[in-house]
Amino acid sequence: MSRIELKDLRKEFGNTVAVNDLNLTIEDGEFIVLVGPSGCGKTTTLRMIAGFEDPTSGQIELDGKIVNDLEPRDRDLGMVFQSHALFPHKNVADNIVFGLRMQNVGKEEQLKKLHEVSELVRISHLLTKMPGQCSGGESQRIALARTLVTEPSNFLLDEPLSSLDAKLRRELRAECDRLHAELQKTFVYVTHDQEEAMTLADRIVVMDLGEIVQMGSPIDIYSDPVSYFVADFFGNPAMNLIEGEFFKEGDGIEFRSDSFNVSVPASYNNMTPGKGTFGIRPENVNVSSSKGDGSRKIGLVEPLGKDTLLYFETTATRPFVAIVDGTESYSAGEPVELTFPDENMFLFDSNGDRIRS
Numbered sequence: 582m583s584r585i586e587l588k589d590l591r592k593e594f595g596n597t598v599a600v601n602d603l604n605l606t607i608e609d610g611e612f613i614v615l616v617g618p619s620g621c622g623k624t625t626t627l628r629m630i631a632g633f634e635d636p637t638s639g640q641i642e643l644d645g646k647i648v649n650d651l652e653p654r655d656r657d658l659g660m661v662f663q664s665h666a667l668f669p670h671k672n673v674a675d676n677i678v679f680g681l682r683m684q685n686v687g688k689e690e691q692l693k694k695l696h697e698v699s700e701l702v703r704i705s706h707l708l709t710k711m712p713g714q715c716s717g718g719e720s721q722r723i724a725l726a727r728t729l730v731t732e733p734s735n736f737l738l739d740e741p742l743s744s745l746d747a748k749l750r751r752e753l754r755a756e757c758d759r760l761h762a763e764l765q766k767t768f769v770y771v772t773h774d775q776e777e778a779m780t781l782a783d784r785i786v787v788m789d790l791g792e793i794v795q796m797g798s799p800i801d802i803y804s805d806p807v808s809y810f811v812a813d814f815f816g817n818p819a820m821n822l823i824e825g826e827f828f829k830e831g832d833g834i835e836f837r838s839d840s841f842n843v844s845v846p847a848s849y850n851n852m853t854p855g856k857g858t859f860g861i862r863p864e865n866v867n868v869s870s871s872k873g874d875g876s877r878k879i880g881l882v883e884p885l886g887k888d889t890l891l892y893f894e895t896t897a898t899r900p901f902v903a904i905v906d907g908t909e910s911y912s913a914g915e916p917v918e919l920t921f922p923d924e925n926m927f928l929f930d931s932n933g934d935r936i937r938s
């Protein structure tokens with residue numbers, strides 16, 4: 582049983598504030614994913630939890646006990662890094678049991694655990710090989726096994742799959758999911774990959790510039806982002822985000838930009854007009870055959886099988902994207918009409934904060 586609490590946790594490197602007074606409670610058995618762009622403080626947070634980095638201020642508690650001064654080996658944590666530094670001159674089996682030997686676990690017990698854990702991550706056939714003879718995916722499994730075998734209460738994983746190709750990443754992602762379900766331990770998983778976060782997490786913690794900007798279930802984060810930053814970060818293809826200005830029009834509000842003018846739903850009538858951003862996810866754009874006036878030409882058609890992506894040129898750097906059913910047929914240059922359901926619109930003010938209806 583293990584619960585991790587971070588209280589006003591802070592880390593400065595010279596003038597850089599890597600982690601800015603973080604407050605986070607990770608419940609026992611939870612799969613939590615820290616996600617955010619490179620440099621936002623994910624690794625530093627994880628290394629402080631693990632004990633490899635001393636906080637500048639603040640507290641780390643494990644099950645209610647302050648562990649700031651505890652050595653990494655006394656924290657009952659297992660850490661898996663992005664680079665899976667295996668001992669090159671030891672075979673796979675010896676790599677895996679290394680931690681057990683350090684703990685003076687008896688030979689028989691070592692063997693028993695070695696075989697259990699090898700079955701769990703499906704590497705029993707590799708035990709006599711040398712690390713140099715193993716593929717990237719196999720090495721990552723071995724690194725996992727090496728951590729699992731010591732049976733820590735918490736697992737800390739720092740971009741463990743980022744060096745692998747897309748297919749292998751998906752495969753091992755499913756493996757992580759399965760391990761979590763089987764072991765029922767606490768997992769703290771760090772990634773810059775929004776898709777990995779969405780598929781793995783019980784709860785996502787979105788970080789930017791050393792701070793938590795939003796926490797919630799994957800679906801909460803996707804459907805109810807608190808800011809432009811979060812809206813832009815999650816989703817592939819990303820949300821269409823159009824810079825423009827909100828104007829008062831009679832009782833209502835009208836959004837105008839170089840590429841789109843949109844009547845904002847009446848529920849926003851009390852908002853403050855001014856510069857801002859209009860957002861709509863590609864899957865929420867309704868595409869219909871052109872009735873003349875509001876028509877725009879399809880720039881590019883990208884069939885993906887189940888879905889088709891339609892791209893529209895705008896004055897923005899990113900094209901506007903709509904997702905339509907793969908069975909519908911469209912061609913480049915064809916004029917169509919785009920409409921946006923009221924309930925799927927996202928509005929952001931000039932600071933990037935979400936405007937609520």
Ligand SMILES: Nc1ncnc2c1ncn2[C@@H]1O[C@H](COP(=O)(O)OP(=O)(O)O)[C@@H](O)[C@H]1O
Pocket residue numbers: 594597598599617618619620621622623624625626
């Ligand atoms: N040992 C260090 N010395 C100086 N600056 C560091 C050190 N480690 C990290 N940083 C800085 O702290 C910030 C957060 O880094 P990091 O936690 O590695 O981010 P992430 O893992 O999210 O990419 C970055 O600006 C990084 O340059």
Ligand SMILES: [Mg+2]
Pocket residue numbers: 623624625
């Ligand atoms: Mg990192």
